[in-house]
Amino acid sequence: MTGTALMADGLGMRYRGRRGGWALRDCAFRLPAGAVCALVGPNGAGKSTLLALAAGLLRPAEGTIRVLGSAPGEARARMAYVAQDKPLYPGLTVAGTLWAGAELNPGSWDRDAAERVAGPLPSDAKVRELSGGQRTRLALALALGKRAELLLLDEPMADLDPLARHQLMGVLMAEAAEHRTTIVMSSHILGELEGACDHLLLVDGGRVRLGGETDDLIAAHAVLTGPVRDLTPHTVVESRTTGRALTALVRPEGPVDPAWDRAEPSLEELLLAHLRSPEVPTLLTPSATVHEAVPA
Amino acid sequence: MSALTDVTPAAPRTARPGPALGAGARVLLRQHRWALWLMVALALVWIAVVVGFTLWAGHVNDAFEASPCTTTVTDRVCDGRWQEFDLALSVRQKVLGYAGLCVTVMPGLVAAFVAGPMIAREFESGTYKLSWTQSVSPVHWLLARLAVPAALLVAGVSVLSAVFAWARARTEGLYPVNRFGDAAFGALGTAPVAYALLGLALGAPAGLLARRTVPATSMAVLATAAVAMALNRVRGRLWPLNTQTSTGSNPPQTPEGTWLVETGRLTGGGGRLPLDTCWEAGSGADRCLADRGVTGYYVDYHPVSHFWPLQLTETGILLVLAAAATALAFRVLRRYHA
Structure with a gap:
């Protein structure tokens, strides 16, 4: 390939x-x-x-x-x-x-x-x-x-x-x-x-x-549900607070606080969250990156 | 390793032959089959009319000349023959006039067709996206749109021009068709082929620039008509004129079939004045003319021998313009696509 x-x-x-x-x-x-x-x-x-x-x-x-x-x-x-x-x-x-x-x-x-x-x-x-x-x-x-x-x-x-x-x-x-x-x-x-x-x-x-x-993109994101807390250092794509519960779609950077439930987003959730949040930075997987040295 | 990598990779397909120009030409001809048949049918009708009337008038002419009647004899029998003879020759002159006119306006139709249905409509309907993403490059696509009509026009219009020359040569005598006439000159020799090629060449950039059928068609027709009218205006000056002068009250006699470009009054010192000098003086004209030193007439004209130099000069100008328009078309095309 x-x-x-x-x-x-x-x-x-x-x-x-x-x-x-x-x-x-x-x-x-x-x-x-x-x-x-x-x-x-x-x-x-x-x-x-x-x-x-x-x-x-x-x-x-x-x-x-x-x-x-x-x-x-x-x-x-x-x-x-x-x-x-x-x-x-x-x-x-x-x-x-x-x-x-x-x-x-x-x-x-x-x-x-x-x-x-x-x-x-x-x-x-x-x-x-x-x-x-x-x-x-x-x-x-x-x-x-x-x-x-x-x-x-x-x-x-x-x-x-x-x-x-x-x-x-x-x-x-x-x-x-x-x-x-x-x-x-x-x-x-x-x-x-x-x-x-x-x-x-x-x-x-x-x-x-x-x-x-597609699989890598999904794997790079997580839906976190749990108490309202600071989400750093993760990149937040979208977050919603209902009462005392927080639901957020993030790109995890490092380990995720175990207080949160972690689930895999569906492709549709992933796309809709990005479309609703235009300021979120672009994410390309290594194979999709232009300047990445691709091993032969 | 995913399952996909186990499949034998596609053989390198670098050695794909590009389609020859012929493929693009065949597809183009099939796309515009009806236009082609219509064009051929119109050309055949034109030839039939020109040849038919010429042969008929020639027959009447021969019959009249074989009969004891002449244009001066008047009796019951000869009056009838004379009328028939006169009618045939005058109708032939009219028919050839209209036939020449048809050939003169034909480049406008060519321009309209190439600019509109052939090029702009591809943009309007989006089919250029189909044409340009086959194995044929846009340059080839345009080349086919120029080369195929060019070949057809050179062949077809040469035949029309030859037929017209044959018919015109039979009009010497009563009701002649002057080879320098506006309609005749554009239908004789090499000019009609060059005008048709110019229409074709102007149609291409018009279609590429306007990209919509109606504006493209209008642009192409206007451009072609403008060139034709401009050349019609300066045609007499495209080759050095011959001049004859006369003294006295009659203009000089020039041989038959010449083209009088300009006639005017000549003064004793060699100065030129307009032909209508002193017309307003009425009965005092002679005195008026004498006051101004008018001694005779001058005539600037083209003898029959200037026909080919004039034709070839005009053809050359047209072909240069056509080449420029073609170059412009390819430039415009390159600006659009990758």
């Missing part, structure tokens, strides 16, 4: 004309190859911007982003990207779209993989006649047919019914397991991704708040 699928350093992006606000700022993280990563955050957090930068559709305003060890533009053939609005050529049929995918990705096109996903679609139907869910399926078929080393999927499951979601998630996971494909999936609904992803990237307000293996 040595490769790096995605690495950002000092990455920032601002859109012209939007009151000069930063959509993304000071982003630094690393995603190891082979990870299945959930990119979560509220609407407008910068998830789509981050994915578009990685896909080489946008040029960063500052900092760098490296994809599969090279600039995004040079990794074009080795990654696949599905945008949030699932753009497809409206005048082409389903079969025509897959044909275009094969034409534009020679040398890597996997017809079977594409057909497996697009199978239930009427192959003579024009793209403009497809429903939202069908378009998503076709867009994913194109992405999987490309047999990419990195899949960047922006809200891939949003338009799908639960059955199709379950099936396509299964296809994606099989892809990841079989070909060691790195997958980055964004969503503002954590439930869509929980259980499928082993890595997590929480983006909020244009910043990366949490990054790394």
